[in-house]
Amino acid sequence: MRKDQDISVQTDDSLNYYGPIPGEGIAERELKKAPTPRAGKARQTYLEAKSSASVEFPYWYTRRWEELEGEVPVIRRAEALKTAFSHLTPGIMPGELLAMRKAGYLRGSFPLPWLSEAFFLSKEDDLYKEAQKAGKASADEVTTMGQGGGNVTKSIGNVISIAGKFGLRKEEMPILIKTAKRWFNKSVDDVGHKYEQLIPGYQTKEEIMRAVICMFDSGYTLPQGREVINYYYPLQFGIEGIKNICRENQDKSAGQPPMDRLYFYRAVIIMLEGLQKWIMNYAVEARFMASLEENETQKSEYLEIAERLDWLAVNRPRSFHDALQLTWIFHVAVLNEDAISGLSPGRLGQVLYPYWKEDIDKGVLSKERTIELLECMRVKFTEIDCFASMGVVGGVLSGNTFNNLCIGGLDKDGNSAANELEELILESAMSCDTPQPTLSLLFDEKLPEEFLLKGVECTKIGTGYPAWISNRVAMEFLLNNYGKEGMQTEEARAWAIGGCLETSPGSWMPLDLNGKRHYIPGGSAPATSVGVHFISLPKVLEAVLFNGIDKRTGRRVYPAHDSPLESYEEIWTAFKQYFSLTVEVLTLANNIQHDIWGKVTPSIVNSMLKPDCLDSGMDISHKGSRYNRTFNVEICGGVNLVNSLASVKKNVFDEKKISLKELRAAVEANFGYLSALETGSYSLTEQVKTGTFKDWMKIHKLCLDAPKYGNDDPYADNIFRDWQIWFSKMCENYRSLYDEPLYSCQISVSTHAPMGAVTLATPDGRLCGTTFADGSVSAYPGSDKNGPYALFNSATCYNHASSQNSQLNMKIHPSVVKGREGSRKFLEMIKAYLRRGGFHAQFNIVDSRMLKDAQKNPEKYRGLMVRVAGFTQYWVELGKQIQDEVIARTEYEQFG
Amino acid sequence: MNCFWCCNPEGISPKPALMYSVSKCILCGECAGKCEHHAINIEDGKLNISRSFCLSCEQQNCIDECYSGALRLSGYEISLPKLYGIIRRDRQYWGSEGGLTLTGGEPLLQLDFVKSLLQKCHEDYIHTAIETCGNIPWNNFQEVIPYLDWIFFDLKNSDSNLHLKATSADNKLILENAKRLSTEFPGRLIFRIPLIPGFNDSEENINSVISFLKDTGRKEINILPLHHLGREKYQMLQKSYTGGSHPVPVKESLETIRKMFNASGVDCYIGSETPF
Ligand code: SF4
Numbered sequence A: 001m002r003k004d005q006d007i008s009v010q011t012d013d014s015l016n017y018y019g020p021i022p023g024e025g026i027a028e029r030e031l032k033k034a035p036t037p038r039a040g041k042a043r044q045t046y047l048e049a050k051s052s053a054s055v056e057f058p059y060w061y062t063r064r065w066e067e068l069e070g071e072v073p074v075i076r077r078a079e080a081l082k083t084a085f086s087h088l089t090p091g092i093m094p095g096e097l098l099a100m101r102k103a104g105y106l107r108g109s110f111p112l113p114w115l116s117e118a119f120f121l122s123k124e125d126d127l128y129k130e131a132q133k134a135g136k137a138s139a140d141e142v143t144t145m146g147q148g149g150g151n152v153t154k155s156i157g158n159v160i161s162i163a164g165k166f167g168l169r170k171e172e173m174p175i176l177i178k179t180a181k182r183w184f185n186k187s188v189d190d191v192g193h194k195y196e197q198l199i200p201g202y203q204t205k206e207e208i209m210r211a212v213i214c215m216f217d218s219g220y221t222l223p224q225g226r227e228v229i230n231y232y233y234p235l236q237f238g239i240e241g242i243k244n245i246c247r248e249n250q251d252k253s254a255g256q257p258p259m260d261r262l263y264f265y266r267a268v269i270i271m272l273e274g275l276q277k278w279i280m281n282y283a284v285e286a287r288f289m290a291s292l293e294e295n296e297t298q299k300s301e302y303l304e305i306a307e308r309l310d311w312l313a314v315n316r317p318r319s320f321h322d323a324l325q326l327t328w329i330f331h332v333a334v335l336n337e338d339a340i341s342g343l344s345p346g347r348l349g350q351v352l353y354p355y356w357k358e359d360i361d362k363g364v365l366s367k368e369r370t371i372e373l374l375e376c377m378r379v380k381f382t383e384i385d386c387f388a389s390m391g392v393v394g395g396v397l398s399g400n401t402f403n404n405l406c407i408g409g410l411d412k413d414g415n416s417a418a419n420e421l422e423e424l425i426l427e428s429a430m431s432c433d434t435p436q437p438t439l440s441l442l443f444d445e446k447l448p449e450e451f452l453l454k455g456v457e458c459t460k461i462g463t464g465y466p467a468w469i470s471n472r473v474a475m476e477f478l479l480n481n482y483g484k485e486g487m488q489t490e491e492a493r494a495w496a497i498g499g500c501l502e503t504s505p506g507s508w509m510p511l512d513l514n515g516k517r518h519y520i521p522g523g524s525a526p527a528t529s530v531g532v533h534f535i536s537l538p539k540v541l542e543a544v545l546f547n548g549i550d551k552r553t554g555r556r557v558y559p560a561h562d563s564p565l566e567s568y569e570e571i572w573t574a575f576k577q578y579f580s581l582t583v584e585v586l587t588l589a590n591n592i593q594h595d596i597w598g599k600v601t602p603s604i605v606n607s608m609l610k611p612d613c614l615d616s617g618m619d620i621s622h623k624g625s626r627y628n629r630t631f632n633v634e635i636c637g638g639v640n641l642v643n644s645l646a647s648v649k650k651n652v653f654d655e656k657k658i659s660l661k662e663l664r665a666a667v668e669a670n671f672g673y674l675s676a677l678e679t680g681s682y683s684l685t686e687q688v689k690t691g692t693f694k695d696w697m698k699i700h701k702l703c704l705d706a707p708k709y710g711n712d713d714p715y716a717d718n719i720f721r722d723w724q725i726w727f728s729k730m731c732e733n734y735r736s737l738y739d740e741p742l743y744s745c746q747i748s749v750s751t752h753a754p755m756g757a758v759t760l761a762t763p764d765g766r767l768c769g770t771t772f773a774d775g776s777v778s779a780y781p782g783s784d785k786n787g788p789y790a791l792f793n794s795a796t797c798y799n800h801a802s803s804q805n806s807q808l809n810m811k812i813h814p815s816v817v818k819g820r821e822g823s824r825k826f827l828e829m830i831k832a833y834l835r836r837g838g839f840h841a842q843f844n845i846v847d848s849r850m851l852k853d854a855q856k857n858p859e860k861y862r863g864l865m866v867r868v869a870g871f872t873q874y875w876v877e878l879g880k881q882i883q884d885e886v887i888a889r890t891e892y893e894q895f896g
Numbered sequence B: 001m002n003c004f005w006c007c008n009p010e011g012i013s014p015k016p017a018l019m020y021s022v023s024k025c026i027l028c029g030e031c032a033g034k035c036e037h038h039a040i041n042i043e044d045g046k047l048n049i050s051r052s053f054c055l056s057c058e059q060q061n062c063i064d065e066c067y068s069g070a071l072r073l074s075g076y077e078i079s080l081p082k083l084y085g086i087i088r089r090d091r092q093y094w095g096s097e098g099g100l101t102l103t104g105g106e107p108l109l110q111l112d113f114v115k116s117l118l119q120k121c122h123e124d125y126i127h128t129a130i131e132t133c134g135n136i137p138w139n140n141f142q143e144v145i146p147y148l149d150w151i152f153f154d155l156k157n158s159d160s161n162l163h164l165k166a167t168s169a170d171n172k173l174i175l176e177n178a179k180r181l182s183t184e185f186p187g188r189l190i191f192r193i194p195l196i197p198g199f200n201d202s203e204e205n206i207n208s209v210i211s212f213l214k215d216t217g218r219k220e221i222n223i224l225p226l227h228h229l230g231r232e233k234y235q236m237l238q239k240s241y242t243g244g245s246h247p248v249p250v251k252e253s254l255e256t257i258r259k260m261f262n263a264s265g266v267d268c269y270i271g272s273e274t275p276f
């Protein structure tokens, strides 16, 4: 009789043995709460607003920059920022409790041509064509942008669509083009490009970009972000206080080595003057609006805003409301200095707790008012748009800005850090369920059960947050990586998630409030996820199978390996060679780009905030911050790589059922199916057969039936572990521009869609053009047949602390977690995974039929949110590729 | 035994059966060509499997040739360590609340395997339960009793003739075993009635179950109302499903039965609404 291993992976799923087949109607998510009327209105206004770009900031920035030809670069930059900030037209909306935004419009943002000027010009423009030639536009070309919501994907009337997403008034376009062209040969992109060409192997780098084996250069696209902001200095000293610190330091450092300090302190003062002007402009505007307002309540609210802003332009915050406003001001200020995605507020509930507790004890603040303020804050965070190219915004980020707010974790002394304000943060996230800030719960065994269940309640409403993160694993990773820079256990506890999922180091800073000292956490390193961004592993394997050629374009990417590939080991060796070469050239090129970024547009706002730049007088690109081992290598499609290797090993070498030649032919023939680009559907389940599919059916079945990751099957899991161990070690062979070793990072955000789109069929049976498995330890949709616990076992077959953020996404049917009993069981399941060593898990609690309906009738689902890869986004703002992928993701209808 | 309402018909035979899904079949005929027993033939666009040949097959070549996934086996052999690995996989999750329940077919027909498995689980503090039809030699119970926490025991009909007709076995041995278990099994013994309208839902049958419970000193009963969820599997096995002619019990009659039990001091749980 047959043994179990022959048929343990079955392709048949017509019968559902895993529990009840859900009933006819679409299962609704439970527990809907309504926001306060104020926040509800603001959210509605937001949902109706479009992403809007303006040119004030770039115009004034460029103008001042040009005036200061010959000035010390950091001063020139500070002056340009100051001028740009002082000329931003304020935009205040009725009903706002927190004022100020990126630019005058509700979803306002602006291009930053000093980083890169080509991508937002039209496709006909010469500069765009230049970029295309260097392979820089490849990612844009294969990305689909969400067509609904606030994205402006087409020009309409007087509004021009730029960079595939943003609307710009027609009359501003000539100014933008003129401004942009001033940066020709001067932007970080252009200058970096000039020098990156000098690296050995540059030609390979360009081919890698063209083949979309790598998604994008980080130096000029999103040089900052994936980090936790630090609000400490403004809270503790107030803006004027910081200026005083700088003045003192300026006196001490003038003429003293190291020389750069003088200019840095000077630059911070100049920049802060610009911020003060910007804040006071808003106060003036608020007063002006009050003068026009007839409604008495609204009038007094405008006046309150004006009074608060005037105060905060100079002083320390006096209350919770003040403190919240001030943190928001600095959040926006940092966002405006660079193209940034993933600037996370971190453990905001712990930063603000001292203010909140005082106000509550004094009786000047109620819980209801707190909720209202927090809801308003949510709408503000959701408004943030990031201006970058379509490949970055659509393909990588799915339009998300990753303002991740963390709750829970441990305090400085190692006790539970969860507090009442964080419970209100959870509550406001349930009542006002906007995508930002997304929440992460830093799980530790020390957190109280009630708090965890509150977290579960929130996850259950289907917003996808909080994501559940293991504090233990994060601390192990941090101590491994930053221990070499002196991090101790106590400080490791101050960490938070920066960006969608990046474990970011933090520090405890002493905040004095009415004679009491509180230690508040905050980010303590620059961007933690810069360097080699998103290497498409299945695409590298494809190149191995085809001796270095990109089959889609026919171009040679890598030098031929000319290995006969006669054993599994030879394939694995060739893969390692190609992967290493990729990391090498990309590290060198990115080092140059980031170095140029630090030279042309050094960070001043964010540098000032990060400990210990104000002490050392060095900005973050000169290792001014406490921790600097932040460069990494990010990958995409790891699970498809592992499944493909398992299939090759089993079918070609172990059991010799097919030859490599046959497999190659099948892959090229896409197993007899149309490619996803032809069908327009990107999920495996909806592909269309061609007339020849019967010829390939046997091979396809062998490929699909080969062992798959996610089933607790050692055959596949051992390959996964080998890969992980090798990957984490090999990264240390490369050095960042800060002369620190690189480390491995598992994040893929939403690159698995565009990268899948350019990849042929893979030996695991995945078809050409379809999306890869998401996250890093999620199973390929439909391939995990043994339930969630088998998946957990596979996922934890290696130590998650050996690299940054392993990521598990799961879709769960609402019926499974229904009711109070469902909540408790859900929590047990989450705990089981985290205790087993899982780093992160996040959940979409949604019926896939609802999602299919939403694809057909987007207008009915403007407010529907889903979890993608470390972040929550409105369904209608997702690209079609990602939508298909979320629908296909295996849906669990019963635990266990 | 072979009960007409069975919802797991693939478990009736001790050997795994070939299951065929019409909707996936593309009628390529590969399977028929590979079957050494000539058990498959395709006529008029329909595929037929001759079950009498098929049962004796060792190789199941047909499955290897079916690339559309239309053919599969209803079961497979698994080793004890492997099975145990699967059982303990989610142990962390169910913790002190969950455990192992063996069901079938009749699990105690595979006495040696079941015994070692129960023993292993018992040693490792995993809660154990078994669902049995009771129609097996007493010795089979005796062997596993030390490793069992719970037994779910079916009482299908008190009338031996009706029992014989519906299940191809009378209830003599079953009742004997039931009585012996109630004195010799120290764990929790729960009797169950798979409630089939028109077969065993008469007042008379319920009353005799009540008196049986009195005799054996049991205070609880679990009613499992008939359902037709297994229908599709009959199609895949190309068997006819006679249970389909019986309606599923209506709520009122379930309530009436519950009241009858309650009146005689027996707790009556319906379906999965149980405290266990
Ligand atoms: S199981 Fe054996 S006898 Fe039955 S159809 Fe398949 S090959 Fe023929």
Ligand code: SF4
Pocket: B024, B025, B026, B027, B028, B029, B030, B031, B032, B047, B065, B066, B067, B068, B069, B070, B071
């Ligand atoms: S091999 Fe499979 S698909 Fe082909 S006729 Fe047989 S059962 Fe049908």
